[in-house]
Structure formats: structure tokens, C-alpha cells
Amino acid sequence: MHRGQGQVTLAQANQVLAGMIQSLGAKHQFLPDDQPVAAWPDWCRGAGKTTDAHLLQLTTTHGIQLATLDAGIQGAFLIP
Incomplete structure (x- = not known):
């Protein structure tokens, strides 16, 4: 979620993240740190x-x- 004008509130960011995780369903799993x-x-x-x-x-x-857009992380999958 990107807003060109203004700030995204924590509540809005939380709502978007919850929706993204829900849309992934069984494809999503949290890893323990x-x-x-x-x-x-x-x-x-x-x-x-x-x-x-x-x-x-x-x-x-x-x-x-690990999938990333950062070419500086050796050993990660670089998303094209």
C-alpha cells in the first residue's frame, strides 16, 4: 500500500496486512524467529x-x- 499524499496510519497498515495474509490462505505460514x-x-x-x-x-x-528484490543478499532468490 502506497499513498502519494499524507501518511498511512498504523490501523490502516494493519488492516491491509491482515487482508493480504488472509488472501494467501494456506499458502502463508509464519516462521518462528x-x-x-x-x-x-x-x-x-x-x-x-x-x-x-x-x-x-x-x-x-x-x-x-528467501525471495527478495535486493541483489545484495547472496543466497536469496532474486525476484526478476
Whole structure:
């Protein structure tokens, strides 16, 4: 959801997210954030990449692949 004018309220963002998750039905599953931060990959060179690195670790550990638009996340599926 993107608004060119003004701000999106938390309530509006929550409503949109809930609708997106509901529309996915059984295709959607939350992963538990059960991985400790042990070591960062070489490409993680600053605080701005720690979330990317952690998400990659979570998905890899759970046997799925992280899909992203960010070409800087080595090991993730780059969405064309």
C-alpha cells in the first residue's frame, strides 16, 4: 500500500496486512524467529544489512528460500 499524499496510519497498515495474509490462505505460514545471531555472512558489512542476513539465516534453517528484490543478499532468490 502506497499513498502519494499524507501518511498511512498504523490501523490502516494493519488492516491491509491482515487482508493480504488472509488472501494467501494456506499458502502463508509464519516462521518462528528461533535462530540466535551467531555469525554474520561476509556480505553483511553494517547494521543496515543485519535484518537481511538474519532473514536469510531463518529461511535457510527452515528449509525455504528467501525471495527478495535486493541483489545484495547472496543466497536469496532474486525476484526478476
